[in-house]
Amino acid sequence: NKKDKLSVSDYVEGILSGNISILSQGITLIESSLPKHHIIAQQVIEQCLPHAGKSVRVGITGVPGVGKSTFIEALGVQITSQGKKLAVLAIDPSSERSKGSILGDKTRMEVLSVDPNAYIRPSPSAGSLGGVARKTRESIVLCEAAGFDVVFIETVGVGQSETAVHSMVDCFLLLMLAGAGDELQGIKRGIMEMADLLAITKADGANLQKAMMAKAEYTSALHLYPPAESGWDPRVLTCSSLEKDGIADVWNTISDYIATTKENEFFQNKRQHQSKYWMFETINESLRESFYDNVAIQNLLTKLEEDVLSNKLTSFAAAQMLLDKYFDNLKE
Amino acid sequence: NKKDKLSVSDYVEGILSGNISILSQGITLIESSLPKHHIIAQQVIEQCLPHAGKSVRVGITGVPGVGKSTFIEALGVQITSQGKKLAVLAIDPSSERSKGSILGDKTRMEVLSVDPNAYIRPSPSAGSLGGVARKTRESIVLCEAAGFDVVFIETVGVGQSETAVHSMVDCFLLLMLAGAGDELQGIKRGIMEMADLLAITKADGANLQKAMMAKAEYTSALHLYPPAESGWDPRVLTCSSLEKDGIADVWNTISDYIATTKENEFFQNKRQHQSKYWMFETINESLRESFYDNVAIQNLLTKLEEDVLSNKLTSFAAAQMLLDKYFDNLKE
Known part of the structure; x- marks a missing residue:
């Protein structure tokens, strides 16, 4: 097994030199x-x-059907065309690799998946949210050490994973459909309040007017909402991944947000x-596991x-x- | 000390017979x-x-200045005038009794404090939120066993205590001022989403029009917002405690909410x-305390x-x- 043969310094040197194959093996090690x-x-x-910490970390969420893949592809190309290196990771605690996971099918992003400045990593296989979150945060460290300027963390807008993603990114982007009705959007309460930027997708053709109304x-x-601690007023934008309309504006707004904060x-x-x-969250989760996994309990x-x-x-x-x-049981 | 002389069955019999003096001593015991x-x-x-569980539990929050005491007095009189018995409790983890606490000064509620169908209990002295929440929840049990039909839990709209109150009441009521600007209202993010009913206070005189606009x-x-799990669409009402305007409507809406749910x-x-x-919350808080209070840690x-x-x-x-x-330390 090749993985077992690389030494720690082989990994570190490979990653620091920007070797994508070794970066991938490093992330596989984290997921093992x-x-x-x-x-x-x-x-x-x-x-x-x-060597980490220098990227801009962007969380992207939105329910299935909002056009997340095509949006990420369009925004990703916008970023790499400026000579920046982009890594795309995903958090999807509910997925199982065998059943297919978000980002699992790289063909969803035809252009980005062959872009030399982009690295797309499918979500790790199913596990507890805490476990998946740890793996993703550690993967960010390796991507940053490998020189990526921007890291996207994609998640599905239907569960607790938003809070986890929000707690590991600099800027949190919520994709919404115009006129779908909140019931259909499946956005959980509180998610909208976390967003620094709300982008209404598929703002093209017959949909454009609805998108403009939704924006207003x-x-x-x-x-x-009460003002955000960031000192930044959350913005609402419209965009079309199909017509590449408003995509540059999304990236400019993210950049403005980063500059402001x-x-x-x-x-x-x-x-x-x-x-x-994450230190306290890991401790608290482990304390709970130790208790609730105890058979006597x-x-x-x-x-x-x-x-x-x-x-x-x-x-x-x-x-x-x-x-x-x-506590009696622990002392025994 | 009189308290030490009452037996368990003295307390229970006294409380079940609706003896307010013994109820008060019982709550003091809980707080000890x-x-x-x-x-x-x-x-x-x-x-x-x-014998507990039969009351309607209503959480009431809003920042200082919103007119909470006069509102509770007006709504309380509305309830007792229908022959119902009302208990008013408070959660205020930040208060210290010596510095004055919410509800501490019964003279704030001149009519309700001498109403034979009302029982006003000042907030327990400062402590951890978990401790204060436990005491309040246990006090609700005694009040219900003593035959109270409605229990108000008052809190200040500035901290974590809203979540605690929300987790122990049937209906959660948020008081707001018209045109004060959210910055001034000091409402924490997420609190508005918890409300089953939003009442805009001081809707009288020169303030009336602003209140109507705020309502809209x-x-x-x-x-x-996404639809609430309760199947109830949160309502917004205006009211004036001064002119007793809209107060009956608030109580009718609470009653509708209870009937619907x-x-x-x-x-x-x-x-x-x-x-x-509360069982899981108490366990989790105790696990955290055991860890973080450990000197070696x-x-x-x-x-x-x-x-x-x-x-x-x-x-x-x-x-x-x-x-x-x-865990090494616990085994020693």
């Missing part, structure tokens, strides 16, 4: 569940860390905040949950019994 | 930090539980969901946090080191 791969991956990441509606709705230091503060967030939990639901026990008394059991 | 009080309180709560604006904004069973499902939520955390912020270590590697240390 084998402990020996995990150990090497951690050393590679640690040595790449001082969302613009006035966004004004009712670097100027007022929100950018730097957010990055630091995110680093701490699982049996008692089922029983006490019934007592709580039938009003025999308060939520707090049940929790206390479970906690006592858990 | 003494372990012996805690043991008695748990027994009292357990015996009250089968918020109504159209709420339509842009009981009919479609969202009400019952939400209660069960909340019981589970605190020292290492400070060091590793610096390493993460200076890019010497990833968030995940730091988390793993801390977790290893913690």
